[in-house]
Amino acid sequence: AMRFFELNTGAKIPSVGLGTWQAAPGVVGDAVATAIKLGYRHIDCAQVYGNEKEIGSVLKKLFEDGVVKREDLWITSKLWNTNHALEDVQEAMDSTLQDLHLNYLDLYLIHWPVSMKKGAVGFNREDLTQPDIPVTWRAMEALYDSGKARAIGVSNFSTKKLGDLLEVARVPPAVVQVECHPVWQQPKLHALCKSKGIHLTGFSPLGSPGTGIVKIEVLKDPVLNMVAEKLGKSPAQIALRWGLQMGHSVLPKSTNEVRIRQNFDVFDFSIPEDLFVKFSEIEQERLIKATVFAHETFGAYRTVEELWDGEI
Numbered sequence: 001a002m003r004f005f006e007l008n009t010g011a012k013i014p015s016v017g018l019g020t021w022q023a024a025p026g027v028v029g030d031a032v033a034t035a036i037k038l039g040y041r042h043i044d045c046a047q048v049y050g051n052e053k054e055i056g057s058v059l060k061k062l063f064e065d066g067v068v069k070r071e072d073l074w075i076t077s078k079l080w081n082t083n084h085a086l087e088d089v090q091e092a093m094d095s096t097l098q099d100l101h102l103n104y105l106d107l108y109l110i111h112w113p114v115s116m117k118k119g120a121v122g123f124n125r126e127d128l129t130q131p132d133i134p135v136t137w138r139a140m141e142a143l144y145d146s147g148k149a150r151a152i153g154v155s156n157f158s159t160k161k162l163g164d165l166l167e168v169a170r171v172p173p174a175v176v177q178v179e180c181h182p183v184w185q186q187p188k189l190h191a192l193c194k195s196k197g198i199h200l201t202g203f204s205p206l207g208s209p210g211t212g213i214v215k216i217e218v219l220k221d222p223v224l225n226m227v228a229e230k231l232g233k234s235p236a237q238i239a240l241r242w243g244l245q246m247g248h249s250v251l252p253k254s255t256n257e258v259r260i261r262q263n264f265d266v267f268d269f270s271i272p273e274d275l276f277v278k279f280s281e282i283e284q285e286r287l288i289k290a291t292v293f294a295h296e297t298f299g300a301y302r303t304v305e306e307l308w309d310g311e312i
């Protein structure tokens with residue numbers, strides 16, 4: 001019932017993962033433990049979220065207590081923008097592994113097609129530098145060869161940037177992780193992924209309500225609510241199930257036990273075809289534009305249109 005999707009490496013990625021972006025230190029550890037006890041087997045992390053140490057100590061305890069085995073979990077993390085240089089990638093991954101108390105990752109992603117000065121803290125425009133994705137990818141391939149990263153991929157890439165990477169990659173990316181939900185469905189990227197055997201993972205699958213950074217409320221969308229009412233599910237469950245039926249894995253973030261449980265309760269129903277087609281009527285808007293990475297003098301992208309190659 002769509003619990004896993006198979007990657008081009010042969011590995012099976014659990015289709016619903018717990019997002020940990022903006023899960024505050026002090027809260028994220030409990031959320032991870034709760035989720036795993038409720039049956040989640042996929043945790044999505046990143047060095048820049050600033051909470052990998054806390055997640056690591058929880059994982060360690062869950063392994064020690066026999067709640068779950070390492071080989072039954074899927075752990076993703078991401079290379080931050082300050083570590084794109086060929087010689088910095090392995091060190092960055094090692095430090096993430098150390099924080100997470102792990103000796104391999106199931107998936108390691110280039111977090112953004114954006115590079116910043118080594119050691120830079122925060123999102124200052126003066127720290128933006130020129131990315132060289134082919135070089136960074138070579139370092140990712142070395143991690144894959146070493147077995148420390150059982151799969152590699154990219155995040156926040158446009159269709160064009162993913163296509164460019166495919167031209168030069170020796171090891172093709174297994175996953176592209178991007179914003180994806182009923183209000184930003186990514187049809188072009190979805191089609192490229194489908195034709196090339198790359199798996200798409202959707203972050204902000206609920207449209208990141210309550211973060212203050214997005215204005216449109218995905219969970220209030222009328223189509224989503226109509227379908228939710230017809231099927232007797234919550235709008236969040238419909239948004240997640242839409243992603244699964246598109247063939248995407250989804251990463252709902254919650255630190256609330258009731259909602260963590262609800263977001264995993266999406267395997268025993270499906271959106272019938274006559275309702276599924278209604279999603280094509282939803283007006284589209286990218287919610288997370290990342291204007292911090294576009295600058296007229298610093299970095300590679302003058303505008304957000306350049307960062308997303310017009311997909312905005």
Ligand code: A2P
Nearest residue numbers: 204205206207208210236252253254255256259
């Ligand atoms: P909370 O952590 O209090 O549950 P996204 O995954 O798209 O980034 O959305 C995460 C946001 O959505 C968080 O603010 C989270 O709040 C909230 N959220 C998570 N699950 C649900 C749900 N089932 N219904 C409504 N809001 C939810």
